[in-house]
Amino acid sequence: MAVVGTSMTAFDDRTDAGERLAAELERRGLEVEVVLGIPRGALPVARPVADALEADLDVVVARKMGAPNNPELALGAVASDGSVWYNDDLVDRLDVSETYLEEIREEEAENARKKADRYRDSEELPDLEDERVVVVDDGVATGATANACLRQVREAGAAFVALAVPVGSPRSIAELEDEADEVIALRTPENFRAVGQFYRDFGQVTDQEAIGYLEGDG
Structure with a gap:
């Protein structure tokens, strides 16, 4: 598990969190072919990550x-x-x-x-056979959704599966190490109660907005 910090530092919004996450992944030299955001809230986070890593952006749903x-x-x-x-x-x-x-x-x-x-023409994931993939969410509370998404990506034949999030519960982040090859969280604060407490703006993302990020218009 890679944790950058543990202090209670709020992100301005999901785009700000995505830009910070992208910068950290670039600093680490993470190389992937596909970025998968968990809709809807992860798409504003995943867009800057996909752009920075020059990777395709799609969704994984649970x-x-x-x-x-x-x-x-x-x-x-x-x-x-x-x-x-x-x-x-x-x-x-x-x-x-x-x-x-x-x-x-x-x-x-x-x-x-x-x-x-x-979010796409088919309910099926893109072809992930032997691909390097990073799953992105706007945060991890219980880890239930992230766990199921990581399992789907693994079942799809990905060669490498990482999870990257701006913030998460320390316990859940640690447990997710069993499902991913690498877990990267910018913050794992001990006083974690909910993902939204670490965002100044954590408004709901609509389907239309999420699709816009997916298409590169966000």
């Missing part, structure tokens, strides 16, 4: 799977190809049935496929 009677509590996440990551400790603690897990996995995988289809 959806969180909510707990029974508490959809905001993530049991894990599933990517558009069905790649899934479970929070095993939480699943065991809540004694969630296999039937529920399969139902929510199928439902959210379909939602992820529909979401991916809004």
